[in-house]
Amino acid sequence: MFLKKQVIRRGQHVYTYYRLVESYRDTDGKVRHQTIRYLGRLDDEAAAAVRRQLREGSLDYGPIDSPQTIVSHSEPHPHRPPAVPGSLPLLWRPVSFTTIRFDTPAKSEWMVADRDTLLMIGKGSARVTIRGHAADMDAQQILFCPEGAGFHIGNAGHEPLELFHLVLQEIPTDADYPLATTTSAKLAAWPSFLPAGGKGDWSESAVILHIQSPAEIRRLCGELNTYDEHSVHQPLQMLRFYRNFYELLHLLCMETEGTVQNDHLTFEQMIQYVQTHYRENLRRDELARQMGVTPEHFSRLFRSYKGCSFSTYLSRVRLNQARLDFQLSQTSTDMIARRCGYSDVHYFSRKFKQQFGLPPSQYRTSLKQYAACDIPLTSMLLYLGIKPAAGYLNLNMLRLWQEHFWPLSSAEAGGSSSEAQETKPYLQLSDLENLPTPSSEWIQTIQPDLLFAYEDHPNIEQLNEYVPVQQLALEHYNWREQWLWLAERVQRQHQAQAWLQSWDTRLEVARQDIQSWLSRRETVGIYKIVAEKVYVYGNLRSMGGPLIYDGLGCEAPESVQQQIIRKGLLNIEVPLPQLDHYAADHMIVIHYPVEHQNRELRQTSPSVMNSSWWNQLPAVQAGKVYMMDPHIFYGFDPFSQELQLDRWLQCLASYLP
Structure with a gap:
């Protein structure tokens, strides 16, 4: 040493x-x-x-007696292999979280990290120079700077630049070694904007890493930014702070993971590696060597799995990412080409036109085809005036869409162009009743410009090979955030914000109209019955919870507040003998009949509503049970909530003066 x-x-x-x-x-x-x-x-x-x-041989690994010393926080490990570029250590604790702001483009500022540091973009774009090599950094990238390393950073755009600055301290425990990267330095990905085989290992230099969930990372950073020095004395707030911190760290580690755990890659690991490192100069022979097979066998194996050659697959992955970048950013064609693994922008433009029929310059403003894998996302697209090329809609809701004669222009039917002149007066039922579903076969054939899905949707990885996919974590976004998230990606932010403003005004009027009833502090419970089981709902997503509890301010039973709402749960199943613990003065009941039941049985009341436990509930005895349409109360999109508000106000009409 x-x-x-x-x-x-x-x-x-x-x-x-x-x-x-x-x-x-x-x-x-x-x-x-x-x-x-x-x-x-x-x-x-x-x-x-x-x-x-x-x-x-007497060096103490504790603090060295110098006021300027920055002490490391990990014990030496004599046989520990070098860290691999492109992956992050897993065990840290937060030291500080602040924001840095650059109001206007100015001369770059030199920064040296006193400890391991993460920089994430909240707004704008940054110009980063590392070891003399400059690169633009946007919201889909983060900068990791190890302790003692330095870099230049400044504002790359005309809008203010806001950076989230997270300082980390590695936890001093031997337990971090099994979690650290231990193999496959051969496939280690030195960032593409740095020279290959640069002097020193990655731990001596800052690196820019790519991420797939910038909106979620911004959300977590926003949560962390709400804490201050007073939070230290509030245990619950600090627990939430650490929860958000480790959730952020876990997300970053998962999305920047660039290693494999075996001596030889499996085919699935190789595909994952290609999808993560498509920006780099990937070669068939090197990947074949990492799989432990000959290049010829690699080609045969690849074609048998994917139905195409490796070069075709790599080109598809790169061009789909470019297609996504053109839709979600104003980045130049030259920059997008380089970010997607093409050093020659002219060659990139030719490949792009061959694949999608338009050169990049025309593609930006062309009509876009969107598809959605879930009912709420499909409904949100429709409410934004966009008829998806494929999606999911409940047939019972189609009639309600038709009744409201939702206007739709031809430009909106296809996508986001403002150049279309022809206008269709109404979105007729016939336009939607034959809406295809985004199956794998449909996706491969049509290849829409963007596919929206929740993260738990099956086969999403397979679909992602043929179309750019934007995934949303259902548990991490409330309905308003989902609405704005979708609107931003289809260039409908103005319409989305305008609707929210009008909706808030409508809610305020509704609260004033029912104020005399609200002042009685009578409780409202939401109960879903399916397969003879009863589920009690809180204020998240389905069954009208966001409207009833958050929008109108109706009071939930204390047990619902304690066991569901405060715990952040969607619902809980309650056995009939315990249902009285969740009793309310008013009961909103949504019954979902079993699908295979015949029509007569589906129209009868569920047996749980004929039980003695049900009949002894105060709301049942007082006749304050309101059976709601399950199709209307399933969703949380704007159209569903508008219908839910109408139905609920009708139920309360008899209690108002």
Whole structure:
């Protein structure tokens, strides 16, 4: 082990850093240097003391006696292999979370990380220079800077740049070694904007890593940004802070993971690697070697699994990502080409036109085809004035759409172009009753411009090979956030915001209309009956909870507040003998008949409503049970909520003056 000195000169400033380094041999027998610990800035006397202690074998791995020392927080491991570029350590604790703002484009600022640091973009775009190599960084990227490393950063656009600045401290435990990257340095991905085989290992330099869920990362950063020094004295707030922190860390680690865990890649691991590292210069022979097969066998194997050659598949992945970038950003064609693995923008443009029929410049403003894999997302598209090319709609809701004569222009029917002139007066029932579903076969044939789905949708990885997919974590976004998330991706932000404003006004009027009833503080419960089981709902998503509890301010039973709403649960199943614990003055009941029942049985009341436990409930005895249409109360899209509001106000009409 020895002490290594690093001198960095930036203009008139000189930065000197020290770290402890030891030698080891990698799997190929080559001598490598492994950074054991960053010591930070040391004066000459402190550095001499460290060297003396190293010679004497008396170095204490605790703090070194220097006021400028930055002490590492991990014990040395003599056989630990080098970290792999493109992946993040897993065990950290937060030190600080702040925001940095650059109002206008200005000269870049030189920054040195005192500890491991993550920078994530909240707004705008950044220009980052690492070791003399400049790159633009947007919301789909993060910057990881290890302790002691430096970089230049500035505003790359004309809008203000807001950065989330998260400082980390590695947890000092031997348990981190099994979780760290241990194999496949051969497939380690040095970021594409840095020179391959650059001097030193990645731990000496900041790196830019790509992410797939920028909106979710911004949401978690926004949550972390709400805490201040007063939160330290509030245990529950700190627990939420750490929950959000580790959720963010887990998401970043999952999305930037660039390694495999076996000596040889399986085919599935290789495909995952290609989907993660498509920006790089991937070669068939190298991937074949990592799988332990010959290049010829690799080609045969690939075609048998995917039905196409490796080069065709890689091109499809790259071009689909480019198609997504053109829709969701204003990034230049040249930048998108480079980000998607094409060094020649002219070649990229030709490939793009061959695949999609239009050059990139025309594709940006062309009509887009959208598809949705879930009923709420399909309904949101319709309410935004966009008829999806494929989607899911409840047939019973089609009649209600027809009754409301929703207007739809021909431009909106196809997508987002403002150049279309022809206008259709109404969205007729015949336009939707034959709406195809986005099956794998349909996706492969039509290849729409964008497919929307919730994260738990099956086969989404397979669909992602043929069409850009935007996934949404249902548990992490309330209905308003989902509405705005979708609107942003189809260029309908103005319409979405306008509807929210009008909806809030309508809710305020409704609250004033029922204020005399609300002042009685009578409770309202929401109960779903399916397969003779009773589920009690809170204020999340389905069954009208967001409208009843959050929108109108109706009061939930105390047990519902404690056991469901405050715990962040969607619902809980309640056995009949315990249903009285969740009793309310008013009961909203949604019955879902069993699908295979005949028509007569489906129209009868469920047997649970004829039981003694049900009949002894106060609302049942008082005649304050309201049977709601299950199709209307299933969704939480704007149209469903408007219908839910109408139905609920009709139920309350008899209690109003």
